[in-house]
Amino acid sequence: MKNVVIIGGDGFCGWPTALHLSAQGHRVAIVDNLSRRKIDRELGASSLTPIAHISERVQAWKEVTGNRIDFFQIDVARDYGALEDLLAMLKPDTVVHFGEQRAAPYSMRNVSAKRYTVDNNIRGTHNLMAAIAGLELDTHVVHLGTMGVYGYAGEGFTIPEGYLPVKVANDEGQWSEREILYPTNPGSVYHMTKSMDQLLFQFYARNDEIRITDLHQGIVWGTQTDETRLHPALINRFDYDGDYGTVLNRFLMQAAVGHPLTVHGTGGQTRAFIHIRDTVRCVALAVAHPPQKGAPVKIMNQVTEQHRVRDLAHLVADLTGAQIAMVDNPRKEAAENDLVVCNDSFLKLGLNPTTLREGLMAETVEIAQKYLHRFDVDAVPCVSTWTGQQKAGIVTEEALHRQIAAE
Amino acid sequence: MKNVVIIGGDGFCGWPTALHLSAQGHRVAIVDNLSRRKIDRELGASSLTPIAHISERVQAWKEVTGNRIDFFQIDVARDYGALEDLLAMLKPDTVVHFGEQRAAPYSMRNVSAKRYTVDNNIRGTHNLMAAIAGLELDTHVVHLGTMGVYGYAGEGFTIPEGYLPVKVANDEGQWSEREILYPTNPGSVYHMTKSMDQLLFQFYARNDEIRITDLHQGIVWGTQTDETRLHPALINRFDYDGDYGTVLNRFLMQAAVGHPLTVHGTGGQTRAFIHIRDTVRCVALAVAHPPQKGAPVKIMNQVTEQHRVRDLAHLVADLTGAQIAMVDNPRKEAAENDLVVCNDSFLKLGLNPTTLREGLMAETVEIAQKYLHRFDVDAVPCVSTWTGQQKAGIVTEEALHRQIAAE
Numbered sequence: 116m117k118n119v120v121i122i123g124g125d126g127f128c129g130w131p132t133a134l135h136l137s138a139q140g141h142r143v144a145i146v147d148n149l150s151r152r153k154i155d156r157e158l159g160a161s162s163l164t165p166i167a168h169i170s171e172r173v174q175a176w177k178e179v180t181g182n183r184i185d186f187f188q189i190d191v192a193r194d195y196g197a198l199e200d201l202l203a204m205l206k207p208d209t210v211v212h213f214g215e216q217r218a219a220p221y222s223m224r225n226v227s228a229k230r231y232t233v234d235n236n237i238r239g240t241h242n243l244m245a246a247i248a249g250l251e252l253d254t255h256v257v258h259l260g261t262m263g264v265y266g267y268a269g270e271g272f273t274i275p276e277g278y279l280p281v282k283v284a285n286d287e288g289q290w291s292e293r294e295i296l297y298p299t300n301p302g303s304v305y306h307m308t309k310s311m312d313q314l315l316f317q318f319y320a321r322n323d324e325i326r327i328t329d330l331h332q333g334i335v336w337g338t339q340t341d342e343t344r345l346h347p348a349l350i351n352r353f354d355y356d357g358d359y360g361t362v363l364n365r366f367l368m369q370a371a372v373g374h375p376l377t378v379h380g381t382g383g384q385t386r387a388f389i390h391i392r393d394t395v396r397c398v399a400l401a402v403a404h405p406p407q408k409g410a411p412v413k414i415m416n417q418v419t420e421q422h423r424v425r426d427l428a429h430l431v432a433d434l435t436g437a438q439i440a441m442v443d444n445p446r447k448e449a450a451e452n453d454l455v456v457c458n459d460s461f462l463k464l465g466l467n468p469t470t471l472r473e474g475l476m477a478e479t480v481e482i483a484q485k486y487l488h489r490f491d492v493d494a495v496p497c498v499s500t501w502t503g504q505q506k507a508g509i510v511t512e513e514a515l516h517r518q519i520a521a522e
Numbered sequence: 523m524k525n526v527v528i529i530g531g532d533g534f535c536g537w538p539t540a541l542h543l544s545a546q547g548h549r550v551a552i553v554d555n556l557s558r559r560k561i562d563r564e565l566g567a568s569s570l571t572p573i574a575h576i577s578e579r580v581q582a583w584k585e586v587t588g589n590r591i592d593f594f595q596i597d598v599a600r601d602y603g604a605l606e607d608l609l610a611m612l613k614p615d616t617v618v619h620f621g622e623q624r625a626a627p628y629s630m631r632n633v634s635a636k637r638y639t640v641d642n643n644i645r646g647t648h649n650l651m652a653a654i655a656g657l658e659l660d661t662h663v664v665h666l667g668t669m670g671v672y673g674y675a676g677e678g679f680t681i682p683e684g685y686l687p688v689k690v691a692n693d694e695g696q697w698s699e700r701e702i703l704y705p706t707n708p709g710s711v712y713h714m715t716k717s718m719d720q721l722l723f724q725f726y727a728r729n730d731e732i733r734i735t736d737l738h739q740g741i742v743w744g745t746q747t748d749e750t751r752l753h754p755a756l757i758n759r760f761d762y763d764g765d766y767g768t769v770l771n772r773f774l775m776q777a778a779v780g781h782p783l784t785v786h787g788t789g790g791q792t793r794a795f796i797h798i799r800d801t802v803r804c805v806a807l808a809v810a811h812p813p814q815k816g817a818p819v820k821i822m823n824q825v826t827e828q829h830r831v832r833d834l835a836h837l838v839a840d841l842t843g844a845q846i847a848m849v850d851n852p853r854k855e856a857a858e859n860d861l862v863v864c865n866d867s868f869l870k871l872g873l874n875p876t877t878l879r880e881g882l883m884a885e886t887v888e889i890a891q892k893y894l895h896r897f898d899v900d901a902v903p904c905v906s907t908w909t910g911q912q913k914a915g916i917v918t919e920e921a922l923h924r925q926i927a928a929e
């Protein structure tokens with residue numbers, strides 16, 4: 116039984132993780148500033164599934180299981196004092212840190228969204244590090260990173276778990292091998308913050324011997340877990356808007372409303388995926404296996420499958436009978452890329468992945484069709500602009516569709 | 523003639539650079555929030571040389587040369603709106619960005635100094651990037667980085683200028699060469715922010731094609747430049763306190779007051795140096811040679827000499843007759859390290875370095891001895907702690923001396 120604080124525990128990944136860890140017998144406290152709900156209002160978007168207030172959520176969990184989950188409304192980026200007080204009081208064995216702005220398109224929306232993403236994510240993560248170091252706690256931090264820190268260019272080799280073996284020449288021209296942090300190549304301000312987080316972790320692991328696990332996660336799909344199914348107020352988010360909706364959810368909604376599935380360019384972009392059920396299991400495994408004190412940051416790839424966007428579209432089309440439409444891709448990225456990702460660490464720890472083929476039908480029937488009456492077509496367009504050339508606020512046909520491939 | 527904005531232009535490097543660029547005929551505006559003067563008051567420290575108010579400084583420059591330097595008091599980390607307005611108004615050809623908290627010991631002083639350093643440096647740099655991208659300016663940004671991003675471990679090879687050629691194996695086990703950003707190994711929160719800055723620059727150079735030059739500077743020594751000598755109100759800073767004073771200045775002050783020069787451990791730490799006169803020339807060369815639009819970040823090492831700390835001590839001892847005392851080094855770093863740094867770029871651009879041997883006498887006579895009456899012995903101790911184990915606020919014998927080797 117561990118004492119676990121879950122920052123961002125009201126979010127899409129954090130909430131089912133909180134329930135899963137609570138179900139496993141851990142003592143769980145959620146910290147969240149509810150900013151994600153605020154951004155929903157700002158964007159005029161909302162989850163397709165109806166999300167209960169956080170107090171109803173924890174109340175329902177108490178009713179169903181008898182387990183208490185405490186909730187603390189704290190902004191970890193802006194209210195350092197409250198964060199420090201809480202950590203000093205709870206002395207958690209583990210902090211799972213989900214509490215960042217996580218949409219790439221949102222992070223590219225305009226200057227203020229860029230600034231918000233950097234300020235929120237970097238300050239929040241650094242506040243956590245500085246607090247744990249300052250309080251001299253032996254707390255294990257499990258952080259959610261992203262596959263996007265690696266970049267998506269086809270490199271001809273399997274992406275390792277965080278560290279890359281390279282050869283370096285000395286002044287005599289002799290090459291010798293060493294291991295380095297994988298050279299990062301983020302494609303958005305959001306991904307950039309996760310790359311910067313890596314440097315924070317490297318420093319605090321070395322200087323203060325904080326135990327840190329960084330989980331480079333793929334695109335999470337699926338909605339329900341064993342625990343979120345237990346009560347209607349426990350249901351998880353399903354985002355399909357232009358900023359937070361991931362490619363698969365947008366395909367599912369397009370299929371549900373009878374719209375062709377829009378695929379960019381050749382649809383050759385390959386992305387890595389994981390089901391939310393496996394996310395919560397992976398985090399539980401990470402919590403159970405902290406690195407040694409003084410060890411380098413433990414980096415694991417939290418992904419189970421890789422798919423090309425066009426193959427995803429075909430999967431959804433086969434299942435639903437939807438058409439597929441190809442559109443231009445104005446996003447700055449390679450049209451086609453290979454992506455092979457090593458995920459040995461979690462497989463060795465016993466993860467038994469849910470495949471897309473198995474889980475997609477449930478998403479189609481239990482979520483997309485069941486909650487179709489809550490669908491808001493206006494939430495789909497996306498006005499984020501990757502560069503200044505595309506003026507913010509102007510919704511072009513491309514802008515409308517290009518985020519389909521964005522994590 | 524270029525239109526140049528100098529962020530941090532009231533500081534030790536920024537002020538003489540502003541004068542030098544103004545003397546060269548550029549139109550110069552200084553942006554500074556005067557935070558460095560505030561930190562002086564917080565630490566109860568001050569420059570050995572008497573520093574005039576910024577308004578007197580620019581006034582004196584006007585009198586002596588007829589050149590106008592505009593001053594804008596803006597906090598680039600906290601007042602984004604003012605920064606954006608200024609850039610929109612001036613549309614500078616070049617922004618030279620010195621405006622960061624730059625003392626490693628200060629950045630490790632306590633939790634709030636760590637947080638301040640990260641917030642100030644990352645937000646400031648990111649605000650600048652986001653503003654230039656958002657305004658779609660073709661402004662060349664010249665940023666001051668640090669040798670400390672490379673780390674100081676003896677690697678057996680010459681430290682290249684920002685990028686390292688490495689070999690990487692594909693899945694078939696065939697090794698091929700590519701160039702990567704030098705894997706960073708910062709030794710303090712301050713150095714960590716400069717490593718994080720590198721990721722900001724990499725992203726904005728790629729995504730928005732901002733022209734960026736990052737100058738990884740060594741420890742700057744020396745006080746006066748040709749321009750700061752022109753009037754007493756133009757004189758530059760000489761810091762010797764435990765946080766901002768660099769090793770050489772502390773040796774000079776120890777010598778001036780007849781105290782033995784305190785050297786840590788074996789004094790085997792090697793550091794890279796550059797005279798302030800060469801700093802301003804290097805920056806002028808960088809301003810004159812922007813990278814192409816769309817090019818990767820141009821990284822140059824702004825250093826001219828490497829010395830071991832004990833050799834520095836001997837240099838000063840030889841010149842002044844001071845004794846040398848060896849003390850323990852509780853800082854987390856290698857006792858002995860080799861450091862050979864490539865500085866070909868600036869040599870090719872015509873830099874003709876001032877050597878320590880030549881310049882040290884002037885420092886001793888014109889500065890340390892001349893302003894000895896302003897020396898405050900209480901400003902020397904340093905209470906920064908590298909890890910939680912050493913309690914902040916307790917001035918140990920080691921804490922008193924260990925910062926001597928810190929940049």
Ligand SMILES: NC(=O)c1ccc[n+]([C@@H]2O[C@H](COP(=O)([O-])OP(=O)(O)OC[C@H]3O[C@@H](n4cnc5c(N)ncnc54)[C@H](O)[C@@H]3O)[C@@H](O)[C@H]2O)c1
Nearest residue numbers: 123125126127128148149150151190191192214217259335
């Ligand atoms: N969803 C994915 O596909 C995916 C993929 C890779 C990585 N991740 C990472 O996993 C984590 C969780 O993602 P998610 O999909 O659950 O996102 P989400 O937006 O649904 O959840 C994030 C939660 O953190 C909270 N939060 C944000 N800033 C905070 C702050 N300063 N203080 C306190 N709380 C704050 C939000 O209110 C929200 O509840 C993120 O770090 C994300 O980058 C997610």
Ligand SMILES: NC(=O)c1ccc[n+]([C@@H]2O[C@H](COP(=O)([O-])OP(=O)(O)OC[C@H]3O[C@@H](n4cnc5c(N)ncnc54)[C@H](O)[C@@H]3O)[C@@H](O)[C@H]2O)c1
Nearest residue numbers: 530532533534535555556557558597598599621624666742
């Ligand atoms: N001095 C050295 O030995 C040395 C070595 C390597 C790199 N550098 C780098 O060179 C740059 C200048 O160093 P310095 O020695 O002149 O330091 P300094 O502290 O004397 O000058 C920095 C100036 O920036 C200003 N500033 C800080 N934050 C600001 C903000 N948010 N908004 C506006 N102004 C702000 C300060 O008030 C100060 O005037 C720094 O980035 C430093 O990291 C210095």
